[in-house]
Amino acid sequence: MLDADGLPSGIEALVDLSAAVATRDPDALSAALLRAKDGADVTSVDEILLQSHLFVGFPIALNAISRWREIAELPSGSSSGEADQDWEGRGARVCERVYAGSYEALRSRVAALHPDLDRWMVAGGYGRVLGRPRVDLVTRELCIVAQLGVWDAPQQLHSHLRGAVNAGATVEQVETAVRIAARYLDADSAARVRGVWKTVTDRLENSRDRPTADRR
Numbered sequence: 001m002l003d004a005d006g007l008p009s010g011i012e013a014l015v016d017l018s019a020a021v022a023t024r025d026p027d028a029l030s031a032a033l034l035r036a037k038d039g040a041d042v043t044s045v046d047e048i049l050l051q052s053h054l055f056v057g058f059p060i061a062l063n064a065i066s067r068w069r070e071i072a073e074l075p076s077g078s079s080s081g082e083a084d085q086d087w088e089g090r091g092a093r094v095c096e097r098v099y100a101g102s103y104e105a106l107r108s109r110v111a112a113l114h115p116d117l118d119r120w121m122v123a124g125g126y127g128r129v130l131g132r133p134r135v136d137l138v139t140r141e142l143c144i145v146a147q148l149g150v151w152d153a154p155q156q157l158h159s160h161l162r163g164a165v166n167a168g169a170t171v172e173q174v175e176t177a178v179r180i181a182a183r184y185l186d187a188d189s190a191a192r193v194r195g196v197w198k199t200v201t202d203r204l205e206n207s208r209d210r211p212t213a214d215r216r
Helices: 009-023 026-037 042-051 057-072 082-113 113-129 137-151 154-167 171-183 187-205
Strands: none
Touching: 009 026, 009 042, 009 113, 009 171, 026 042, 026 057, 042 057, 042 113, 042 137, 057 113, 082 137, 113 171, 137 154, 137 171, 137 187, 154 171, 154 187, 171 187
């Protein structure tokens, strides 16, 4: 369970790891993996590394998981055993939760680019990966925020900053994820990430739907 105002140390270690993966710095990755080994659930570490392939690509995710196996001295993870046909419906539900009122517009926009891309996004990204039950969606979205902040993908970062809030994260929890990403960035890059976050918080401030510790 996530705290209302901040992140438990185990969740913070996962968010930190997600950011470190995006640096492509072997030393930063190894240090974050060691912290995760000491402070986070090992199954959750597997899940966060697995989901990273959606955002930084298979080569980087494969290298990160390989290094994790070395550091943790663990065998390969266990398969979920899920059937492919379960992914599309679950993916639509998870994607709609993340995008809320923008969900239909997102689907239309992506389908206009290519219908297969829309199908892969929903069934593959949200159903096959982000909808897996081994890590809750709020934690996944906070990890995505940190990763995209370091990866320098402002449009997708904006979407997942809002997505984290839509999934149930408090403003304070997202702020923590932004701060974690900023640790890995130079001053100008960190300022850009904070600027994207400010556009989201400004909109929340002007909305009646701003999450609080009492309403998540």
